[in-house]
Amino acid sequence: KAGTDAGPTPVEAFLGALISCLTISFQFTARRKGVPIQRIEGWVAANAELFVDQIAIELQVWSAASEAVVRDLFPRAERGGFVKALLRP
Numbered sequence: 001k002a003g004t005d006a007g008p009t010p011v012e013a014f015l016g017a018l019i020s021c022l023t024i025s026f027q028f029t030a031r032r033k034g035v036p037i038q039r040i041e042g043w044v045a046a047n048a049e050l051f052v053d054q055i056a057i058e059l060q061v062w063s064a065a066s067e068a069v070v071r072d073l074f075p076r077a078e079r080g081g082f083v084k085a086l087l088r089p
Helices: 010-033 067-079
Strands: 039-046 055-062
Touching: 010 039, 010 055, 010 067
Parallel strands: none
Antiparallel strands: 039 055
16 A cells, blocks of 8 residues: 655654754753753754755743753753764764
């Protein structure tokens, strides 16, 4: 039986894994540092040209902690993201 072509492309599947992993890593990092997180929403996109050479990621985080405290979590969360590690040369 023929498919419906409704599934994600390989790049879309990778980007979904990337944002999911980063969100989980961010929540884990916040929990370890005692920073309360009420909600996280994420967005990710890549260039649509032949090969992916640009990826944009945005996280929106709702927290009772100050913006500076929340922003300080991102580098640690990014280092803890296993899917992002696949992008390293």
